[in-house]
Amino acid sequence: MTKSVLITGAKGQLGLSLQAIATQFPEFQLTCVDIDELDLCNVPSVDNFFKEQTFDFIINCAAYTAVDKAESEADLADQINHLAVKQVSRIAKQQKSALIHISTDYVFNGQHFQPYIESDPVDPQSVYGVTKLEGERAFQEESPEGIIIRTSWLYSEFGHNFVKSMLRLGKNRDRLQVIYDQIGTPTYAGDLAQAIFTIIQSGTFEQLKNNSQLYHYSNEGVCSWYDFAQYIFEISQTCCHVQPIESKDYPTAAQRPFYSLMNKAKIKSHFNLEIPYWKDSLAQCIQNIQEETL
Ligand SMILES: NC(=O)c1ccc[n+]([C@@H]2O[C@H](COP(=O)([O-])OP(=O)(O)OC[C@H]3O[C@@H](n4cnc5c(N)ncnc54)[C@H](OP(=O)(O)O)[C@@H]3O)[C@@H](O)[C@H]2O)c1
Numbered sequence: 001m002t003k004s005v006l007i008t009g010a011k012g013q014l015g016l017s018l019q020a021i022a023t024q025f026p027e028f029q030l031t032c033v034d035i036d037e038l039d040l041c042n043v044p045s046v047d048n049f050f051k052e053q054t055f056d057f058i059i060n061c062a063a064y065t066a067v068d069k070a071e072s073e074a075d076l077a078d079q080i081n082h083l084a085v086k087q088v089s090r091i092a093k094q095q096k097s098a099l100i101h102i103s104t105d106y107v108f109n110g111q112h113f114q115p116y117i118e119s120d121p122v123d124p125q126s127v128y129g130v131t132k133l134e135g136e137r138a139f140q141e142e143s144p145e146g147i148i149i150r151t152s153w154l155y156s157e158f159g160h161n162f163v164k165s166m167l168r169l170g171k172n173r174d175r176l177q178v179i180y181d182q183i184g185t186p187t188y189a190g191d192l193a194q195a196i197f198t199i200i201q202s203g204t205f206e207q208l209k210n211n212s213q214l215y216h217y218s219n220e221g222v223c224s225w226y227d228f229a230q231y232i233f234e235i236s237q238t239c240c241h242v243q244p245i246e247s248k249d250y251p252t253a254a255q256r257p258f259y260s261l262m263n264k265a266k267i268k269s270h271f272n273l274e275i276p277y278w279k280d281s282l283a284q285c286i287q288n289i290q291e292e293t294l
Pocket residue numbers: 008009010011012013014015034035038039040041060061062063064065080102103104105132150151152153154155159
């Protein structure tokens with residue numbers, strides 16, 4: 001039986017990655033909207049949108065993701081990452097839609113040095129992290145059916161991300177400085193999209209009601225941004241020397257966690273997922289990008 005799925009923020013990295021693999025999941029009928037069709041900051045228009053239609057699943061990919069800019073646009077970041085999540089969670093509960101909401105490793109302070117589990121204490125260090133955490137709490141207060149997936153270092157063939165920036169910069173420069181003292185795991189949005197469809201296909205939300213609805217998802221493995229850049233240049237055969245630098249030598253408006261490795265045991269065991277190693281997924285993504293630009 002066909003199930004209806006709404007994707008918000010559909011023109012972002014994750015939204016486009018979901019659409020790119022949707023043909024593998026023909027049982028889902030997708031409705032894809034971004035800010036032009038559904039501005040999640042416009043409370044009356046969101047209410048009107050959902051008065052006219054209901055969905056079996058809502059995948060909320062919409063977000064304010066400009067981490068540094070958020071430091072000076074806190075109200076806007078809060079509206080999208082927090083208040084809109086509250087409204088969508090309330091509607092999802094009323095309409096009995098299952099909501100898949102995406103959050104971030106930036107809810108942690110990065111001083112843990114052991115892979116974070118879902119119940120570890122949160123302590124965001126940036127406006128972006130605070131607003132995303134408020135979004136998680138709003139979801140939990142409204143308590144719709146569904147889950148929150150925290151992810152990290154998202155990249156894809158689409159939009160703006162670290163991989164595409166490195167490929168662009170590496171073409172024109174013979175050396176680049178990249179920080180080596182922030183450790184985490186990249187996440188290929190195509191893998192996260194696959195995981196999300198697999199999870200909603202499993203239809204197990206009912207059985208999860210007594211479990212915390214929080215899950216961690218990234219690719220497997222660990223690296224620094226320096227290692228990430230090195231491997232991007234290695235597999236794209238780009239001749240660019242990467243010089244490791246410390247975060248203090250690359251000041252940014254927002255503070256980022258030094259350590260944001262996440263433990264993924266819970267999502268793997270609940271949904272029977274196999275998660276690819278970050279280098280394998282990165283190679284696939286770069287191959288896709290290079291084929292597109294041929
Ligand atoms: N990117 C990362 O490294 C990263 C890491 C951890 C977690 N996450 C989380 O993963 C999720 C997906 O991230 P992503 O990288 O795919 O984000 P993205 O590429 O920035 O996409 C977000 C989409 O939401 C749209 N949007 C912004 N304001 C909106 C509004 N008021 N109403 C409706 N749509 C709106 C954006 O449109 P505009 O482009 O026009 O603003 C964009 O198309 C987000 O929840 C993010 O917080 C991302």
